[in-house]
Amino acid sequence: MKIRGALVWIILGTGLACCTSPAMAQTYDPNYPICIEKYSIGGGYIDCSFTSMPQCKATASGRGGQCFDNPYFAPRVQPARR
Numbered sequence: 001m002k003i004r005g006a007l008v009w010i011i012l013g014t015g016l017a018c019c020t021s022p023a024m025a026q027t028y029d030p031n032y033p034i035c036i037e038k039y040s041i042g043g044g045y046i047d048c049s050f051t052s053m054p055q056c057k058a059t060a061s062g063r064g065g066q067c068f069d070n071p072y073f074a075p076r077v078q079p080a081r082r
Contacts, residue, residue, distance in 0.1 A: 028072040039064035 027046050028035060034050035036059060048070050050056040056067035 028070055030070070030072045030074040033070050033073045033075075034067060035070045036060055036065050036067050039066075 027048075029048040032048045032050055034053055034056045035046055035048035036050065036056050037046050038044050038060075044064075050059070050067070053067055059065070060067055
């Protein structure tokens, strides 16, 4: 009976060790419609915290960056009143 219990724990432990992976942060914030991709020597990153294209372009002006529409933007829709 002890061997059976040990075998179950070994299988569970191996399964957990094999199936876990580090969590990844979400790149695109779905709350904002505009993103900027900034380029630099050490690597670039994406920042989705802009409410309009002119706001993003003003931030990107003079820097290595490009503005684009957020592909994961999910506008909040107010429910219709009856």
